[in-house]
Amino acid sequence: MMKLWMAPAGLHIEPGRAGDARDLARIHAQGFYRGWSAGEFDSFLAEPATPVYIACDARRRIAGFALIRIAADEAELLTIAVDPKFRGKRIGQALMRAAFEDLQLTPARKMFLEVAEDNVAAIRLYKGEGFVTTATRKGYYPRPDGSQATALVMMRDLG
């Protein structure tokens, strides 16, 4: 059965495939100070325990993605990134909702994530999707200037 979810801006969401790694690494590098290599994304794409959801157009040009790790009854959002040209169009929201729906088919009953406490856009997205802060981790994220940012740990029931 083909998995497919609707997304805004004429896009749809589907599972990532082998061959997407370079696009994922490029979009990830535009969103984070510390990028991940295409090789790392190749490994995630090959592993059923780390599902990837991509937002793309009919020609499969990728505008954003979410990467999740499933371990027993917990899911963790490892990363989510939307191409800067496509931000603010609710593509991040559509990616999260596709993941919530698809994770119903797995044993995962809760989703966790970590986010820098000053990442206003991401925190607003997560709160809007029902995540609550369960802990803070000081000195968690390295910054380009050598300082370290505090992370919020957030959690949501998957039902």
Ligand SMILES: CC(C)(COP(=O)(O)OP(=O)(O)OC[C@H]1O[C@@H](n2cnc3c(N)ncnc32)[C@H](O)[C@@H]1OP(=O)(O)O)[C@@H](O)C(=O)NCCC(=O)NCCS
């Ligand atoms: C976080 C990110 C994935 C959000 O994706 P997006 O497609 O732009 O987000 P959406 O359009 O779905 O917005 C969802 C919510 O976030 C809010 N939001 C999005 N961008 C925002 C911004 N720059 N400032 C404030 N709020 C913002 C939206 O208003 C919306 O909230 P609302 O429903 O209360 O109006 C995107 O900004 C990104 O790729 N950032 C860089 C990577 C990153 O920080 N990832 C998260 C790491 S934990």
